[in-house]
Amino acid sequence: MSISLDELIARYERLGTADVYDILDQMGYPNQALSSEIRALAPNMLVAGPAYTVQGRSYRADAPSQASSYQMFREIVPQSVLIMAMDGHRISGPWGENSSISAQMRGARGAVLDGATRDLNAIVALGFSTFARAVTPVFSQGRYEIVSWQQPIKMSGQVQSEVTVHPGDFVLADNDGVVIIPAAVIQDVLLAAERLAEIEQEIRVGLRSGQDRESVYMRLPKFDHIRKVNKP
Numbered sequence: 001m002s003i004s005l006d007e008l009i010a011r012y013e014r015l016g017t018a019d020v021y022d023i024l025d026q027m028g029y030p031n032q033a034l035s036s037e038i039r040a041l042a043p044n045m046l047v048a049g050p051a052y053t054v055q056g057r058s059y060r061a062d063a064p065s066q067a068s069s070y071q072m073f074r075e076i077v078p079q080s081v082l083i084m085a086m087d088g089h090r091i092s093g094p095w096g097e098n099s100s101i102s103a104q105m106r107g108a109r110g111a112v113l114d115g116a117t118r119d120l121n122a123i124v125a126l127g128f129s130t131f132a133r134a135v136t137p138v139f140s141q142g143r144y145e146i147v148s149w150q151q152p153i154k155m156s157g158q159v160q161s162e163v164t165v166h167p168g169d170f171v172l173a174d175n176d177g178v179v180i181i182p183a184a185v186i187q188d189v190l191l192a193a194e195r196l197a198e199i200e201q202e203i204r205v206g207l208r209s210g211q212d213r214e215s216v217y218m219r220l221p222k223f224d225h226i227r228k229v230n231k232p
Helices: 005-012 017-027 069-074 097-105 120-126 183-208 213-219
Strands: 047-058 081-085 110-113 129-132 144-149 153-156 162-165 170-174 177-181
Touching: 005 047, 005 170, 005 183, 017 170, 017 177, 017 183, 047 153, 069 097, 069 144, 081 153, 081 170, 097 110, 097 120, 110 170, 177 183, 183 213
Parallel strands: 047 081, 081 110, 110 129
Antiparallel strands: 047 144, 047 170, 153 162, 170 177
């Protein structure tokens, strides 16, 4: 049974990244958590949706990029989450209030930046869920440039140094961090994570009633329902 994108988003947003990561880990995808240095700009920010990938880098005066950032914004896919690789750029904030407004008007749901942003208070006021490494007042003109979009990118990882993100992979981000669900297993992960959330709730009921921790975990195995996936 195919699940619509709207329903996928709604159901993933009822889950937590910890449960979703556990499912990915058990299925054989342990390297799907982005670096813990990429954090929500404000408490309770939450976003889920297909990845709209963007590659950037520090500005190169000797060979400037020919890509148009204006065109990148024109091509944003509605309901997507912008996920921006910055090739180690840490000086300026290529994202800000106007970028958020532009993305929001194109139907984007949020942004995940492997670098810095500006205009924290304004972005929070917009309600545009944004996750970044840092906040800075430094302007990006002459310091940073867009190279490409909707191509595979490398983001900083938590388990390994890099996580590959493809256009159309699914992004889930909350206060615990950011996980990437490969496109081929989006529905499988959702169903397994929903079942895990139910089991976790049963475990908490047992623990709160004073039952022995070991007996609760023996009675309610968390991962027996998960099947390994043969990765391509």
